[in-house]
Amino acid sequence: MSTTTDILIIGGGVVGLAIAIELKLRGAAVTVLSRNFAEAATHAAAGMLAPQAEAIANPALLELCLKSRMLYPDWVKKI
Structure with missing residues (x-):
């Protein structure tokens, strides 16, 4: 095979x-x-999904983290 x-x-x-x-x-x-x-x-x-708890100083990185957290529930449903 x-x-x-x-x-x-x-x-x-x-x-x-x-x-x-x-x-x-x-x-x-x-x-x-x-x-x-x-x-x-x-x-x-x-790991945790709490970007505000990490004191991320870079606004672009914080925005990416927040958007990623919003996508997480749908991703979990796929797996």
Whole structure:
């Protein structure tokens, strides 16, 4: 049996998997290569969706963070 891949993603952390999901939803054949999940940065990282709590001084970055937070609920529904 032959397997073909359109896209190869190296890294199975939150960013790699998010990219893989988006590409798969767009019809791409995706393969994700990842080492031991317990050693990945995502496993140890803590995150929150509270840009105002971070005291972001750059207005453009704060705007991006706020827009990203607004998109998050729809993204979660996709996965």
